[in-house]
Amino acid sequence: MTQLAQLLIQIAFYTLIVATLIGFFRLVRGPTVIDRIMSFDAVVLCAVGLIVLLSRTWETSLFLELILIVSCLGFFGTVALVSYLRRTLPDPEEDSPETEAKETRKEPRP
Amino acid sequence: MTPFIHLISAILTLCGALTILVAMIGTVRLPDVFCRSHALGKGLTLGLVLLLCGLWIDLGSEAAGLRIPAAIFFQFLTLPVASHLGASLSYQKRLPRHGDPRIDEDPRLERSPRP
Numbered sequence: 001m002t003q004l005a006q007l008l009i010q011i012a013f014y015t016l017i018v019a020t021l022i023g024f025f026r027l028v029r030g031p032t033v034i035d036r037i038m039s040f041d042a043v044v045l046c047a048v049g050l051i052v053l054l055s056r057t058w059e060t061s062l063f064l065e066l067i068l069i070v071s072c073l074g075f076f077g078t079v080a081l082v083s084y085l086r087r088t089l090p091d092p093e094e095d096s097p098e099t100e101a102k103e104t105r106k107e108p109r110p
Numbered sequence: 111m112t113p114f115i116h117l118i119s120a121i122l123t124l125c126g127a128l129t130i131l132v133a134m135i136g137t138v139r140l141p142d143v144f145c146r147s148h149a150l151g152k153g154l155t156l157g158l159v160l161l162l163c164g165l166w167i168d169l170g171s172e173a174a175g176l177r178i179p180a181a182i183f184f185q186f187l188t189l190p191v192a193s194h195l196g197a198s199l200s201y202q203k204r205l206p207r208h209g210d211p212r213i214d215e216d217p218r219l220e221r222s223p224r225p
Contacts, residue, residue: 001113005120012120012127019127022134026146032205034143038150038196042134045154045189049130052161056123056168064177067162068184075188082195085203092204 013053020046033089037081044074119168126160129153142208143200151193158185 023046026039048071055063133153137146159182166178 001117005113005116008117008120008124012124015124015127015131019131019134022131022138026134026137032143032200034196034200034205035146038143038147038193039137041192042137042150042154045158046130046134049127049158049161052158052165053123053127056119056165059169061169061173061175061177064174064181067181068177071158071181071184071188075192078192079195082199086199089199089203 009053009057013050016046016049016053020050033085034082037078037085041074041078044070044077048074115167119164122160122164122167126157126162126164128157129160130157133157143205144197145208147193147197147200151190155185155189158189 020043023039023043027036027043030036030039048067051063051067051070055061055067130153133149136149136153140146140149162178162182162185166174169178
């Protein structure tokens with residue numbers, strides 16, 4: 001029974017590692033900047049999940065503050081970047097088809 | 111009794127990890143910022159809460175104290191807020207959406223007729 005639990009924990013480790021790599025893929029390739037911000041948040045939370053698994057493997061409760069702090073840092077990073085981009089990204093123009101057509105010919109937004 | 115508790119905790123942990131994997135696959139497969147924020151906001155919340163519940167069952171309440179419920183409450187508080195902030199910013203700034211010709215990521219979207 002305990003060996004089965006160990007096997008399940010190992011499968012969970014590999015699953016979270018694959019999820020982190022997928023998050024890095026979206027972080028590199030994201031077409032807009034908000035994709036990158038949110039996938040970075042997701043990568044941080046996958047790291048939190050790996051810390052949870054590590055603390056479950058080693059049977060310690062020393063890492064619980066680390067869980068709180070790392071998830072807190074990810075959330076505040078997301079909020080700070082979003083409020084910065086809310087000021088600096090250019091506002092959309094009025095909803096006329098000409099400006100829309102002009103915008104399609106311009107460079108795509110970051 | 112203890113092996114059953116270990117097994118239940120391991121099953122909860124594996125379910126959480128699989129949910130997080132499904133959420134990350136959603137960020138790769140879905141075509142849009144809004145769809146990706148939907149996948150992240152729901153899947154990551156459920157996955158992390160399941161992982162923390164597995165840890166809580168495994169450690170026991172006297173070793174863990176009130177820190178794991180605080181962490182669970184914090185995940186429920188912050189993850190939907192972060193996802194909603196990203197989605198509302200991309201709606202406000204009119205970032206390209208699904209079906210928009212400015213998206214050139216998936217070539218199948220270009221060929222499909224716009225509604």
